[in-house]
Amino acid sequence: MQFEVTTHFAADYRPPRSRTRYVALLLGSVTVDITEIDHDDAPIVHVIGEDPEFSEGIAPYLPFRKQAGLPVEVRLHGGDYFVRRIPVDGLQEALAKPGRDNPFNAFSYAGTSGTNVAAGLSLNENYETAYPRNREEFEETQKEKPREWNDRFVETVHALERRAEDLAIIDGHLYEKVGEPVLVLSVGDSCVSLRLAEAETPGRNCFLGNDCFDPSTDIRFGLDELERAISEGEHLASMHGCYFVNQIEIRSVAEWAVNFRGEAELLFERAVSFLNESKNLVPGFDAGTARPWHDLLAALSHVQKITVPAIEAIRSLCAADEITYLQRHTNYGGERMKIAFSSLKEALRLWDEKSAHGLEWTEIGLGATAAFGHGHRITEITSASEALKAAAKLGTDLTGMASDAAAGKGAMLSVETPRGLRGVCFVRVDEDEPRIVEAVMAHETQLAPELEMLVLDHYREARAARDDFAALEELGI
């Protein structure tokens, strides 16, 4: 459906005999096309809403803000989540003026045009004053013709079209593309509040909606873990000595549409923070502490996420009540390390209590970090959200592969170069020999034979190490 969007755009010009460039503001209108989606293709998965009691002034953009006191509908279409905004009837009217209802308003979304002035300008509150519409109208207001003129109308059109791609019309309503909704326990000065935020903000370069999340103190949960989030929030509030506020309302949640689990992220962030706070104390560690410390850093430097070796290292670190070190050989930093260590312990506890839903299969995976060779890194994909991210990058659907991996039928291995993801392949043991069952590569290329060998070697080695470990465990060592 086509709409007329009124917008400002900038033009820089140089008057005669002037060295300086000046910027003029012009008013233009652009026709954008917003796709219509059939409501059967985009079923309603969640009905959720956030009551922004404490963040009215702080975060102007809240993706899941309640509208007229009612929770919003979240629909799922092609792997993307869409949130209902306003009826289409009032859209044309809303587009003509600034305000929260205008989806092209720079302040109503964290889009490019709000942050990048070169690309385009949205309407401001002075939109009704007579701005010139084009160069001719502008020249009438000047004594002399500018000797140089460079307007940004084309860039503005592109910016608005990009924004229009994030919008859709479903069932007579305007919908906006958002990231997956997740629960956030946000620890503030006076209270611990339960909020809603996007797991990953799609296609945007700033994260206005996510400023309630700080991984060092806050915890994110999947949308279907409300009870757990509330009990954890109450626990956190009692620990910090403040009160717990539930700011959200959840009418319904479709569990099949939830792909997010926050524990791995939390454990990773807190492990990094612990390593950072304790790196100055390493010269004072004894061998019993230094070994798992070193192993944890080694595991995290091979692949920047939580893997089985990292968890084992964290476990042996957390087995002690506190980290002891020789004060004589260290400079400072003991207090910050103690805080980081206790929050690492909390994260490990949450990891052990995580919901068994099949969205996170680190522990039934290969249990290895990574293999390097031929300029490539082979790692295992161990969570549904990672699989979704890889699928978005490769432009294919990897849900089948991910569900097989989650069921323990094989391993889903990603092939990366330092510049990014190259492909994903699924390895399974077939007649006692691992085989690559399926490989999806970027740009429809083939998996090179040497990389194939590397993948299979990594799989074999990881399995062998795991079997050895299991055998040792059986012996009770």
Added chain:
Amino acid sequence: MQIDIAFDYHIRFIPYRHQNTQVLPAAGRVAVDIEEVSNKDAPVVLRAADPKNRRFEPKQDGSPREVRYYRGMHMVESITVEEFVAAVRDDLEKTFFGKAKPLSKNRGNWGFKHYTAEEILRKQVKPMREFVDDKGKSVAEKLRELASKMIIVGGKVYEYTPEPVLEINSNGVRIKTRPPRRYVDDPHGRFDFHDYYLSSYYSSGTDVHANLRHASAILPNDANPVPYIEVVDASAFTFDATTYDCTNIADRLFNTLQAKAASLPWPLLDAFISLRDARDDAHHRITDRLIEAVSAIAGLPDDEGTEHRSSAAAFARGPKELLEMVRARADNRGAESVFQISRTIANQFLDRWAMRPPEAHWNNRVEQVPATVIGDRAVFPVLSEGHACDLAAAAGVPFSSVLTAVERGSTLLASTPTGYGSRAIALAERTADGVFRAFGEEQLAPEFIEHERAAREARQEQDMILSAPILGGM
């Protein structure tokens, strides 16, 4: 022999209604006594000449200077008494008495006029706010003290010098004097101004000839002439150069690894931790444990994971703090990896240890129990002759009684303070029969008994481990 010394000093005063102190030079005078000693009481222990060291430069006829040993001090030959008296009269600053820092005659713009207190007071009509004329008391005291560090033997003046040692490094061979003694384990590292940092450095007070051979082997004689040195009596030299050098090298190894501890690969981090513990236990001794820890570093094989770490760093993305640590781990690659550097330093240590004089270190005779730290005292068996002499000097015990006790077969134990403001160093011997005896004091310090108990317990534990076959014992 009495010498009259004329020197300059400052009269300090604040005139009426002035705020700042003013000074004027005045003439001071002090008579000091330099001891005249017979040739027998102060025997010659060394003849040395080093043109590059002002204190030991050859005499005008090119002959070496004599060094005598008197009351635990080394005295180096200077000029004749007549010349010395003339020099004191001419320019006090250029003689041994210059160390007292008397007021220089060339300093200031008042010329050579000396004022007296009366002259200064007469100029002022109103009374002074403050007037100090101590007749140069502080300088006079220093001059007397310096005079006590000089002797006259056979009409020649001998001046005090710290114990001469031989220094061999890439610049050649030099006669130097020994660095200050280090007894206290200073917990505040940055204030430890006695902590010398020396690169490849060999020195010796006793085993000069062996070291000279070593020096002439590594250095071209034409470019770097070896100083003349002739040891008459080796027993006057107690500086334990091996321990000093090895401790310095071990410190350097420790500091090299400590700076990178967070990014070290596991074998090296493990070796670092055992080096750290051994060094904590050493208390300026070279123990078997320290040698073991350093040999472990010297024997480490080349790092295999270097390539792995650098490719991991190329792929790393994520939080800034993690990236910094990952890159620091990968930085150890290259020709001079931390493995090679630490192996080189460890080998230096072992080479230096192998060059030790044979009888001066008693490591093979003394039971190696770890040092015991009780409160602010550290108790440990002494492992070398030089260290024993140092400790005896600090404890006020004659060297000979300590060394004869060791010759009898006793173990020497020392109790040193681990911080400031503690009791002085105490020494004790444990005879072969297990009887304790304190040196210099009537009472045996209680920490020796505590140490003995701890050592016995450690020994029993060791025996138990050795006799338990399941733990890999005998």
